[in-house]
Amino acid sequence: xxxxxxxxxxxxxxxxxxxxxxxxxxxxxxxxxxxxxxxxxxxxxxxxxxxxxxxxxxxxxxxxxxxxxxxxxxxxxxxxxxxxxxxxxxxxxxxxxxxxxxxxxxxxxxxxxxxxxxxxxxxxxxxxxxxxxxxxxxxxxxxxxxxxxxxxxxxxxxxxxxxxxxxxxxxxxxxxxxxxxxxxxxxxxxxxxxxxxxxxxxxxxxxxxxxxxxxxxxxxxxxxxxxxxxxxxxxxxxxxxxxxxxxxxxxxxxxxxxxxxxxxxxxxxxxxxxxxxxxxxxxxxxxxxxxxxxxxxxxxxxxxxxxxxxxxxxxxxxxxxxxxxxxxxxx
Amino acid sequence: xxxxxxxxxxxxxxxxxxxxxxxxxxxxxxxxxxxxxxxxxxxxxxxxxxxxxxxxxxxxxxxxxxxxxxxxxxxxxxxxxxxxxxxxxxxxxxxxxxxxxxxxxxxxxxxxxxxxxxxxxxxxxxxxxxxxxxxxxxxxxxxxxxxxxxxxxxxxxxxxxxxxxxxxxxxxxxxxxxxxxxxxxxxxxxxxxxxxxxxxxxxxxxxxxxxxxxxxxxxxxxxxxxxxxxxxxxxxxxxxxxxxxxxxxxxxxxxxxxxxxxxxxxxxxxxxxxxxxxxxxxxxxxxxxxxxxxxxxxxxxxxxxxxxxxxxxxxxxxxxxxxxxxxxxxxxxxxxxxxxxxxxxxxxxxxxxxxxxxxxxxxxxxxxxxxxxxxxxxxxxxxxxxxxxxxxxxxxxxxxxxxxxxxxxxxxxxxxxxxxxxxxxxxxxxxxxxxxxxxxxxxxxxxxxxxxxxxxxxxxxxxxxxxxxxxxxxxxxxxxxxxxxxxx
Numbered sequence: 001x002x003x004x005x006x007x008x009x010x011x012x013x014x015x016x017x018x019x020x021x022x023x024x025x026x027x028x029x030x031x032x033x034x035x036x037x038x039x040x041x042x043x044x045x046x047x048x049x050x051x052x053x054x055x056x057x058x059x060x061x062x063x064x065x066x067x068x069x070x071x072x073x074x075x076x077x078x079x080x081x082x083x084x085x086x087x088x089x090x091x092x093x094x095x096x097x098x099x100x101x102x103x104x105x106x107x108x109x110x111x112x113x114x115x116x117x118x119x120x121x122x123x124x125x126x127x128x129x130x131x132x133x134x135x136x137x138x139x140x141x142x143x144x145x146x147x148x149x150x151x152x153x154x155x156x157x158x159x160x161x162x163x164x165x166x167x168x169x170x171x172x173x174x175x176x177x178x179x180x181x182x183x184x185x186x187x188x189x190x191x192x193x194x195x196x197x198x199x200x201x202x203x204x205x206x207x208x209x210x211x212x213x214x215x216x217x218x219x220x221x222x223x224x225x226x227x228x229x230x231x232x233x234x235x236x237x238x239x240x241x242x243x244x245x246x247x248x249x250x251x252x253x254x255x256x257x258x259x260x261x262x263x264x265x266x267x268x269x270x271x272x273x274x275x276x277x278x279x280x281x282x283x284x285x286x287x288x289x290x291x292x293x294x295x296x297x298x299x300x301x302x303x304x305x306x307x308x309x310x311x312x313x314x315x316x317x318x319x320x321x322x323x324x325x326x327x328x329x330x331x
Numbered sequence: 332x333x334x335x336x337x338x339x340x341x342x343x344x345x346x347x348x349x350x351x352x353x354x355x356x357x358x359x360x361x362x363x364x365x366x367x368x369x370x371x372x373x374x375x376x377x378x379x380x381x382x383x384x385x386x387x388x389x390x391x392x393x394x395x396x397x398x399x400x401x402x403x404x405x406x407x408x409x410x411x412x413x414x415x416x417x418x419x420x421x422x423x424x425x426x427x428x429x430x431x432x433x434x435x436x437x438x439x440x441x442x443x444x445x446x447x448x449x450x451x452x453x454x455x456x457x458x459x460x461x462x463x464x465x466x467x468x469x470x471x472x473x474x475x476x477x478x479x480x481x482x483x484x485x486x487x488x489x490x491x492x493x494x495x496x497x498x499x500x501x502x503x504x505x506x507x508x509x510x511x512x513x514x515x516x517x518x519x520x521x522x523x524x525x526x527x528x529x530x531x532x533x534x535x536x537x538x539x540x541x542x543x544x545x546x547x548x549x550x551x552x553x554x555x556x557x558x559x560x561x562x563x564x565x566x567x568x569x570x571x572x573x574x575x576x577x578x579x580x581x582x583x584x585x586x587x588x589x590x591x592x593x594x595x596x597x598x599x600x601x602x603x604x605x606x607x608x609x610x611x612x613x614x615x616x617x618x619x620x621x622x623x624x625x626x627x628x629x630x631x632x633x634x635x636x637x638x639x640x641x642x643x644x645x646x647x648x649x650x651x652x653x654x655x656x657x658x659x660x661x662x663x664x665x666x667x668x669x670x671x672x673x674x675x676x677x678x679x680x681x682x683x684x685x686x687x688x689x690x691x692x693x694x695x696x697x698x699x700x701x702x703x704x705x706x707x708x709x710x711x712x713x714x715x716x717x718x719x720x721x722x723x724x725x726x727x728x729x730x731x732x733x734x735x736x737x738x739x740x741x742x743x744x745x746x747x748x749x750x751x752x753x754x755x756x757x758x759x760x761x762x763x764x765x766x767x768x769x770x771x772x773x774x775x776x777x778x779x780x781x782x783x784x785x786x787x788x789x790x791x792x793x794x795x796x797x798x799x800x801x802x803x804x805x806x807x808x809x810x811x812x813x814x815x816x817x818x819x
Contacts, residue, residue: 015370019393019494026483026493028476072370102390105375114371121373121738122725124609125599125618132369136605140352140360141334143605145367169393169494224732226382226411226501226704259491259498260505264386304731308379 007063007186009038010054011093012083014069014076015103015152020094021068023169030176037183038064054086062086064182066093066165070100070316071153075146084159089192091199095168097155099268099276100316102168104152105308107315107322111150151322152315163193165200168266168313171252174200198271202250205270206263207235210245210254214238218289222302225262236262237287240302242309246270247279265313275319277310333357349754349776357764362755364780366608366747376737381407381708381728382500384737388724389495391741396495397430397486398717398742401572402724404499409591409711410726411501411704418697419503424572425516425689426489426496427715431571431682432523433482434718435634435675439530440475446778447538447672467533478526481519485686488512501708503701510696517690523683524648531652531676538673539659548669549660552760553779555623556581556666557749558613558630561637562716563588568645569637569681571716577640578613581625583664585640586615591712594723598740599628601748610748611740621752629752632720632745633783634674639664644677646684652677668753668782708732717742719783746783753779 013021025031034040041062042054054062065087071077084090095101106114115131134147155161165178178200184190193199202209214235223240230236236243236257244265245257251267265276273279284303290296303309311318333353348367354360372391376384385403389396401423408415415423448466483493488508490496498505508516538544547553563577564570575588578597589597600609601618612618612628619627630636644650656677657663660670689695710727720742727736757779761772 015368017390017393017396019390019396022393022494028480073368075367102387103370103372103375105379105387106371108378109371109374114369114374117374117377118369118371119602119609121600122736123595123598123600123611123738123740124602125614126602130602130604132602132607133604138361138363138605141350143350143363143365145365145605145607148369168390172493224380224382225505226407226732229701229703230505232506255492256497261491261497261500264497304733305378305380305383308383312383 006037006039008041008057008061009034010040010042010062010065010083010087012042012065012067012069012079014067014079014097014155015072016069016094016096016101019169020096023094023167023172024066024175026172027176027179030179033183034179037186054082057086059085060088062088064089064091066091067155068094068097068169070096070103071149071155071158072103073146073148077149077158080155080158089162090155090159091163091165092155092161093165094170095166095266095268095313098164098166098317099314100152100154101266101313104314104316105311107151107326108307109323110325111148113325151326154317157316162195164196164198164268166198166249166266166268167201167252170200171255174251198249198268200251201267203271204250206245206248206250206252206254206257206267209250209252210235210257210263212236212257217287219287219299220289221299224302230260232260237283242284242303244276244280244312246283247273247276268314268317276314277318277320280310281306351758351762353762359755359759359762362751362758363605364747364751364754365606367606369607373737373739377734379734381410381726381732381734384724384726384734385499386495386497388739391739393494395430395434395717395719395742397427397490398715398722399724400490400496400499401427401715402713402717402722404501405573405591405713405715406711406724406726407501407713409713410708410728410732411711412706412709413502413702413704415503415702416697416699418507418694419700419702420573421689421692421695422489422504422507422700423499425686425695426486427572428682428686428689429482429485429516429519429523431718432527432679432686433479433486435679435682436475436478436482436526436530438718439672439675439679440471446774446781447534447544467537471533474526474529478523481522485516485519488516500701502704505701507698507700508696513690513696517687520683520686520690523686524680527676527680527683528648530679534673534676548667550667552757552775553668553753553782554666555631555668555749555752555756556625557623557627558586558616558625559636559639559664560630560632560721560745561640562714562721563641564645566645567642569641569643569678569716570645571682573715576714576721578630579640579664581623581664581666583639586613591714591723594712594714594725594740598723600740600744608744608747610751611745612748621748621755623749623752629748630745631749631783632716632742633671634678634718635665635668635671636720637716638674638677644681646681646688648684649677649681652680668779671782719743720745743783750780750783753782 065083092098119131136143212235217238219240221240230239241262243262245263248265249267249270256263269276288299348365350363352360385400388399388403391399487493491498560578562570562574564574575590577588578586599614600611613630616628644653707730708728712725714723722742723740725738729735757776
């Protein structure tokens with residue numbers, strides 16, 4: 001409790017894009033409920049950072065911390081440990097913290113490849129092959145920047161996580177619902193779910209929320225969206241467009257399929273699904289309408305990048321985590 | 332040698348850090364503005380199906396995903412050699428205009444406005460959006476929230492989602508809009524025009540009407556004579572979505588205009604070993620280090636740059652304000668960096684007027700929003716003006732439409748060299764032997780880069796809001812002798 005008697009709230013970003021913060025700001029007037037019920041002690045986007053204050057706090061003195069962003073470097077890991085120590089309830093907030101999100105596709109490449117690409121593009125003038133160094137001596141003294149880890153990791157691969165809130169970013173109505181729940185708990189009107197629970201999301205799949213009509217899935221060809229005019233009423237997967245709906249947790253109201261675009265899987269694995277990619281591959285295999293190995297191969301050629309399509313959001317959190325080359329046997 | 336570290340979110344959290352080195356006499360010897368993070372999009376987008384890349388690159392920045400989605404959409408159009416129908420282009424530009432209104436509003440009211448409305452030396456506790464509301468009136472907060480809400484509503488209607496839109500694909504969009512939606516969008520657009528006019532009046536009353544602020548804007552501390560770039564239409568008027576990139580020198584002379592696929596003839600990037608971010612410069616002029624003037628390839632890509640690089644605005648009210656801007660500030664080009672805030676509001680007005688123009692076009696509700704590509708995919712460049720600078724996406728694919736190479740020059744990155752120079756100049760002007768380094772002085776150093784609205788969210792995370800700073804002054808042995816904190 002703070003001196004004003006209110007429980008403490010924190011929100012932090014590690015390796016992320018800032019979209020989670022925008023999603024929280026998009027709850028609009030609900031933000032005032034957070035302010036009324038919590039003492040917001042640490043939230044770099046919205047208020048003074050008070051980082052030193054966090055270090056000075058007693059362990060476990062922050063009631064609720066929403067942590068977004070993945071763990072990409074030593075600084076991200078340091079703050080994750082610090083906030084774990086200071087927080088009673090630590091929530092992995094958004095896809096990056098939960099499962100790595102799209103930047104975890106970098107785990108398919110060794111770090112050296114990432115540097116060799118970024119600092120040697122067509123527009124980069126770098127004849128001496130300069131790469132950034134964690135420590136570098138300039139005429140006036142030494143300069144430091146954080147060293148990058150070989151792979152992107154999820155928050156729960158670094159510290160213990162109490163609850164998981166998926167989405168890229170989590171939808172604002174779900175954020176508002178979670179805030180309502182926590183406030184009810186504070187007032188003794190509700191109970192927290194068991195630790196480890198996924199909150200701010202549904203218990204089924206995106207398909208269950210999708211308004212498109214489903215009938216028989218029997219696919220002779222996978223289509224890329226740029227090459228077809230899909231029927232606006234019928235299931236996209238039935239029309240041969242790879243859709244992550246069958247493997248993805250509900251909670252977004254199937255926004256993308258409603259806009260004519262396939263589900264990309266940002267809400268993470270559906271309840272009971274251990275690995276989105278494996279689940280999605282099973283779903284795909286089951287809709288292929290052929291028993292001829294050659295024809296099946298031809299049909300699967302319609303998905304030229306299975307790694308990216310099946311593990312778009314969740315490589316770091318999947319059973320694979322990284323390619324052998326990316327992992328390099330260390331973290 | 333003494334050393335001052337300005338660590339925006341402290342050293343360990345730092346997503347951007349300034350090191351200031353003092354010489355033995357106590358004058359500023361040099362400064363380094365470091366960006367401590369790299370996520371590697373140019374590597375991990377390789378191997379992906381190309382239609383995925385405008386969605387993947389959204390995640391470069393959750394503050395301006397619309398800009399990445401649009402640059403990506405134009406790049407994949409080019410990869411497939413397909414020209415989307417007029418309705419598709421208009422819908423994308425409509426989404427983009429609404430996004431601009433939201434984004435420029437957030438910057439002016441939450442980030443830059445407090446320095447002027449409250450004053451750069453105002454108490455820290457008042458120098459924020461709440462301070463503005465208290466000073467100017469409660470209804471202004473409501474107006475700002477409504478403006479932001481409307482912008483996001485249009486993004487969701489056309490882009491499918493409020494954050495990270497998903498509807499732009501090679502050849503157009505996956506959906507159009509209904510007449511009912513159009514009416515709603517038009518109504519919100521008319522509000523945006525009124526809001527922009529109100530914001531400009533507020534700026535003129537409070538800032539231009541105050542001699543101290545005007546002197547601050549026109550003073551030498553925040554002035555740099557650099558080149559400028561910005562996208563223009565066929566009449567050389569500012570455009571955010573489509574056109575050629577106009578390049579002008581520090582005297583305002585147009586050096587040329589380049590089409591997206593000519594960008595490598597004009598722009599190159601320099602690498603330094605002490606930061607993860609690269610420094611773009613004008614290739615034809617060359618990298619001469621962190622210096623301004625016509626012999627240095629350093630250029631700027633901001634709202635001020637876009638006005639300097641153009642011949643005017645394409646909408647009537649914005650054009651009136653464009654003329655007033657240059658007549659007040661003494662002609663083109665304007666080099667005073669703090670004038671960027673005024674230029675941003677003129678762009679807000681243009682975006683709002685353009686929003687209404689597009690929303691009232693009879694073809695905007697047409698269902699002709701897709702062209703199916705028929706050619707083999709190869710290579711393509713897409714350029715838009717992100718709020719924080721010219722945004723270039725360049726994709727190469729194999730014949731299956733799988734990415735084989737990706738090059739990105741992101742909005743804020745354009746301004747990395749000028750921001751570094753502005754910080755150095757402000758530090759040199761303000762930190763002198765025997766001068767106490769006060770919080771207000773620190774804020775004036777911070778104002779040097781706030782004018783650029785640096786969104787290192789694209790590389791790190793400087794979102795709109797007060798930026799925390801910690802300054803440690805060290806003696807020649809590196810021992811701290813004074814620590815000052817602002818918002819830390």
